[in-house]
Amino acid sequence: MTKPKVASDWMCGCAGCHMSLLDIDERILQVVNLVDLRATPITDLKEPDKDGVTVGILEGGINNTHSEKVAKRMRDRCKILVALGDCAVFGGVPAMRNFVGIEASLQRAYVDAESNDSEAKIPRNPELAEMTRVRAVHEVVPVDIHIPGCPPDADIIFYALAELAEGRIPDIKGDKLHWH
């Protein structure tokens, strides 16, 4: 049996979910034995294989046109899409800005912040991705498995990967279910 290919990517998150993945410590060797770890932010490959992977994992919510592309690309190239962590599942901490509005958030961060000088201004470069409301991944592309947590525990990530490697759908409930 060939090992299932797994790719991951991150969008509007803090990288904490990938750090939690690394927190599985020496079990990372078991993961490498179980799955073929392809493009991830912590490996050299940067894009999921064009010919597809079995499992795609996304960390972070979708906050601009760039992360929309990342999410759609992963969805196109994977069979099973996993939303990993509270930002991917709900929008998470970055979604706080939805209650305030994009312009007000930019103004606060780039102009009004106490650390800014008098010449501070909001960057408006056409090459920058366009900001959107922060969305959960499932608002943009269909998601097969939600693993909430801020971040999800290393044990839960290991459990999910091990189940997926065995061809099973992980059942996230009981002590595996945490929303923050």
Next chain:
Amino acid sequence: MIKLTIDGKTIEVQEGTTVLEAAEAAGLFVPTLCHHPKLTPYGGCRLCMVDVEGSRTLQPSCTLPAAEGMVVNTHTEKVLNARKFVLTLIFSERNHFCMYCPVADGDCELQNRAYDEHMTHWELQPNWQPFEVDASHPFIILDNNRCILCRRCSRACSELVGNHTLGFEERGANSLLVADYNVPLGESSCISCGVCVQICPTGALIDRQSAYQGKETEVDHHPGVCVECSVGCQRNVLTRDNRLVRIEGEWEDNLFHGLLCDQGRFIPLEDDRPRLLTPLVRKDGNLKAATWDEALKAIADGFKDAKGLAALASTRLPVEDLALFKSIFSDELQAELVTSMEEGYATASLARMADKLGKPFEANLDALKETDLVLSLELDLVDEHQVAGFFVKRQLVQGTKLIVADSKNNRLAENTKTTLSLNAGDESNFLVGLLDAVENETGAPELIDVAKMLKASKKPCIVYGKTFAANADEIALETLLKLAEALNVALIGVKENANSMAAAQLGLEKPFKPNGQKSAYILLGDENPSQKITKTLEEIPFVVVQAAYSSQITGNADVVLPVTMWAEQDGTYLSMDGRLQKATKALNAPEGILTSQEALLKVAEALSIKPDLDWKSSLMARVPTVEFQES
């Protein structure tokens, strides 16, 4: 009895039982949010929907009366889907991001219910409409963003407390929890009893003192009686790492079911008086830190030299301490003046009446919970003994009549049109007049009206407090008893501090008027002494004080013994209506500090006294004003 079947189990229940109660009695779990066992069923959140055979739609079990032969299923696919859908809709309405909230991960009923239904995500995302947070209140933060509109808080505010401060304005998703006519909570009619915070299933109402300080699973619980007044509510003191986190009312208590007032719930956590951490002895005019042995020797020497002894104890202390105090100073040392800091003004006249009658004449607080008429005599239950006031206020909407008779401005009177003014010190004339109006229908028209109301009442109560007890002479009390007998009135005597009545039972009720005494022993505990007593003590050359906190009294003393405060000691308390209840130690005292009881025993040893340790027989030696109830 009614027989019904829930999830295949045949259950027999009383008529009037709801399906939810029947399911719970059978040990079945049906999730709820708006429901609370102490409130009237409401049927607002729809989470408790069940499948009733033969019924067209799912039914809310919290409001559905059980009926003969009913067949109910709580776990069909239809039910489970409905639960998830209800939760999805609730999550979609406001800001329910758990990572922003102090009650998440254990203390949030909304999150817990979602976990129960294995919800890994929300099918519908929130609508991102922000609401203002109201942080104007000294103890409570009201955050409508986390509110699920279950209305437990406003129902508790009205149904349990009778304060009617919280309510809702607007409709649907725009509904807002507001205080009064939408004024900041801190400027509203809120009396800070905190039951809304305790009953809120989410983080919409949190208290500043304990938010982020420790979740339910991270704190230690110490159930016991509140020691702030003589009502004696049952409460739970929550601590973490030997620190007070929060105080909650005890839902399971039959009398108070969860109620506390600000004095019992929030104020004790605000205490920032400087603590006494070592014994102090006056040397060459200055108070200096000393060892316990040095302090005890100074006491023994002082009492030898200074003839005449006065002794004074705080009525906030446990019965054990008060009985020991009495045994040492009254029975053994035969001190000339042994009394309490309350000087018996809330109890002495009543206790004398019980002595004279040879039997108790007062009723317990249960009578106040189910009454159709309350006559409040010189007592403002809005300002003091508030929880007893809640019992009265919450019944007014059901037609219970309230008559307030007072010589002063009385806030309880805001709740009634029937008020009588009486002159302080003239209680006997007032009561004689009222009795006359009852018996002969003569006298002032307002008295005749009140007499008619009393006669029409099936379960009348007369409540009176310390002012009445202090002013009432024998005629007043005898008339009151005649009135009670004639109309079958329950008499409820509100005392003062947590152990007022115990002090009265022990005879610690004389006025504190030293008459040439050269030494004094003050058992202060954690009480804040009055200016009057502080001043009186200045006349006495040698003063020993046992206290938890530094104050003017300890500053003027000759020997100071550092003792525990309320949370650091076990002890028994006798409530205003005779309930003997335990207070429980919740915190470890700082090193080198003894309980008042331990300190008294050391003093007794230093004075070569063997005190009587049988506090119970001392307490029972006198006929009480109200019968004892031991829990």
